[in-house]
Amino acid sequence: MDKVSVKVCLGTTCFVMGSANLQELIDLVPRKYGDKVDVSGVPCLGLCATDWEFSKAPYVKVDNDVIKEATVEKVMAAVEAKLTKKVK
Numbered sequence: 001m002d003k004v005s006v007k008v009c010l011g012t013t014c015f016v017m018g019s020a021n022l023q024e025l026i027d028l029v030p031r032k033y034g035d036k037v038d039v040s041g042v043p044c045l046g047l048c049a050t051d052w053e054f055s056k057a058p059y060v061k062v063d064n065d066v067i068k069e070a071t072v073e074k075v076m077a078a079v080e081a082k083l084t085k086k087v088k
Ligand code: FES
Pocket: 009, 010, 011, 012, 013, 014, 015, 043, 044, 045, 046, 047, 048, 049, 057, 059
């Protein structure tokens, strides 16, 4: 089974908009899902630059899906959904 990849944006915009709280995911996800999920903090994903005025930062990518205004809950739900799909 392919791993789910979770990339938490730690670029300046996302950081200021709250991705600091999302760093919790970097501990939480491996504890919950072990090696089924790869989670890492990454520099700017380039998403904040496209519409910074209406920025929906912080952004997190779960595989190729972008989660806007990401929270720990939203990301965990997305990971859960991906894992369920990959099992099928
Ligand atoms: S700082 Fe997160 S997308 Fe740019």
